[in-house]
Amino acid sequence: MDRRSFLESCASGAAWAAAAQPAFGADARAHDYAPVLLVNEQGDPLQARRLKPLVNYLFHYPFEATPVFLLDLGKPALPHSLSTKDHDAYAWPGGVGPGHSVVAYSAICAHKLVYPTREVSFISFRKTRAQRGVQDNLIHCCADHSQYDPARGAEVLSGPAPQPLCAVLLTHEPRADTLTAYATLGGELFDDFFRKYEMKLSLDVGPTAHRAVAGRAVVRELEKFCRNSIQC
Ligand code: FES
DSSP states (O other): OOOHHHHHHHHHHHHHHHHTTTTTOOSSSEEEEEEEEEEOSSSSSBGGGOTTTTTTTEOSSBBBTTEEEEOOSSSSOOEEEEEEEEOOOOOOOOOBBTTTTTEEEOOOOTTTTOOOOOSSSSSEESOSSSTSSSSSSSSEEEEEEEEEEGGGTEEEEEEOSSOOEEEEEEETTTTTTTEEEEEEEOOOHHHHHHHHHHHHHHTTTOTTTBBOEEEEEEOEEEEHHHHOOOOO
């Protein structure tokens, strides 16, 4: 994507976000990282229309060891007002892509930082409800049963999680139909994550675990990334 296309895409995202500003104003601001183009496993730019609706996709951003869920919810995800556990309000801008249905969230649970590894994932998006009385199409963490609504900025619907999953902001370039990650919004937990899993990450990922992702990030279905996706 050339610079002009990227800026146009950002402007379009900003207009959508501006419409979402809550009446009380937002306190938490987006945390910018280097823009990273999402690519498929062959290394080609991922086209938003090729995403299968309601399927778990995974990429790593903004660091090489920090996983992110990418989802096409199959219907528009509207802007939504949220707050962190420290009561910092923010306006999640909603979905992007041709149908405003593509969303991305850090896959690190906001409760005790459970995350998908190559061996196992206790957290994932579910097409059908995992608990009686709770709606379908949620991100569910089996560790202690926190449930997040990806259509509403990953708001917590049930369980002990104290705040939404941190959102990863995307721009969509309409002509090429590509997606670029460029920032996070909400309660980042990366410092806690690296502290808690330092030893494991050094074994699993190696010395590049803390390194910022640069240029491109490969998107895979969770089922291909992870050998055992737990369905509790
Ligand atoms: S770690 Fe996810 S609910 Fe406790």
